[in-house]
Amino acid sequence: MSSEAPEVAGTAAKVDELPEHAEGGKYTTPGKEYTRDTRYITTRITADGADGYPVAAGRYRLVAARACPWANRAIIVRRLLGLEDAISLGLPGPTHDARSWTFDLDDGGTDPVLGIERLQDAYFRRFPDYPRGITVPAIVDVPTGAVVTNDFAQMTLDLSTEWTQLHRPGAPDLYPEHLREEIDAVNRKVFAQVNNGVYRCGFAGSQKAYDRAYDRLWSAMDWLEERLTHQRYLVGDTITEADVRLFTTLVRFDAVYHGHFKCNRNRLTEMPALWAYARDLFQTPGFGDTVDFQQIKEHYYVVHTDINPTQIVPKGPDLSGWLTPHGRGALGGRPFGDGTPPGAVRDGERVDPAHTASSMRG
Template identity: 70%
Template structure:
């Protein structure tokens, strides 16, 4: 699993071999005036303050990739700094080996683990990205990835760029949350259920569930440009980060090999449409993605050999989805 150093351990398999993702993250929220948020867990809050927080992410990780995209779409670059860990971590932590001297230039740490231990010297869980770090204290605030992007939209609106997209339309929220739930359970996490299945039965069930969901998405997107219709929303961000990695790692490395993304015509065109949208494709580094999965998951790939393919030129090919209309983004 990309976002979590806990993933290769058998204790994270349920009885029967089903992969069990631990969703118990640091629940703190960063909200406008430290108010109690309307949605989500009732957790400690800290106030939104430009320049106070540092988003630590990794281009290799799909969960962190969401936060990178949303930050860019909303124009938060000047108020929320971004630190990028390298693609390969050990059992202790993500590291900043891409930065000069191997240190994050904003917080000054070599390992993301240091921000977790600054908050809790006995922190018992995995060191995950994305993570929001409080710069003055050097402490991690939250690593609860679904709520990080949710709050970047809802709680940081005073700092959004002019014309920032409405990623959470109020009139679509109920349906959107239902769509995102299935995308998460069957696709985002579904590929991991295949890759880390501990039995043939668990793998077969995960495989069938994944491709049933992809077939459902193929049908849903046939007559509309985005998951929720004409408007790009966070639902598209969440699906995109899995599709972008599908042929490069999930198809082979995780055994999700009924069909490549490039063999699903609607989803492939949809993914190219998003890839070519400002704020999306520029966040993808296929080299880092492959290096992470094939080198970190030593139980799945003991040799550590990183495949040279697949070719990625097709991501820039015309997608033809303009005929469906919609409201494509324009960023400065």
């Protein structure tokens, strides 16, 4: 089970406790540390349908904004496992208002499968008085139009373990049973100090809160630098769930976290092992081909008006370095284990070429 998402509580979150990928509200509270609300809809889609939602091809739609790191995880895992035919993909735009993520990238501003303009409609279809943020990623039951789950941490684990009958031939095992204890331990540390750590820096409400978050972040980054100096992947010799979870933070680090969130002791490009590791994953099918740098920058700099009230989106940094040689093959390892890489990105799911690393030169 997920270590990041406790069961949903019955009370509404305070505005200043809403998750980063929730809608609206302030993100910082003067004098306080940033606290992420980790109460999600914990309904699961499983092979046995124990929660009332059995695995079934074509029944569900993954709604996942490319801008959001938590949603980016689900997009990557879906692609690595070859679940494109089993679970359709809805892509909200990179910005949202105080109410909801919106489907402004689609014709008429309406999701073509769900027929809704705002993701909140799927939440309200199941929970008319839903009290918390309308978050991505979310999986929606297409026949009813109702949200099933937004528990992003459990969601990707279930895609790996409950959807196996619909995996592509050659799909990798991203959560191998013999490594789960170590993967879970690494994930807990990475979530607390890195994935969420950058937000604790960016949304700190006082100097003391910022200093504490900054020190925790860089302690973990130094730990990762040391660990990845000697091994190609975080756990074992193949790509696992742990790598997916770390990657979506690293790929945003220099583009937004270093400056926007004041995580500026080093750029990622100044940490040899982490930078090479991140490039290795970026150049692996299923990772970099899901990343839209322009949407990422637009989301953070436009939505977080308490940090960036002018909403100016910087032109830099130069991101073309993501395509340079990484040399990580010398450490051994087999990216997909006994499996194979995913095929080409499907029509309609390709990142705009103008938003890729080769085009983002600052």
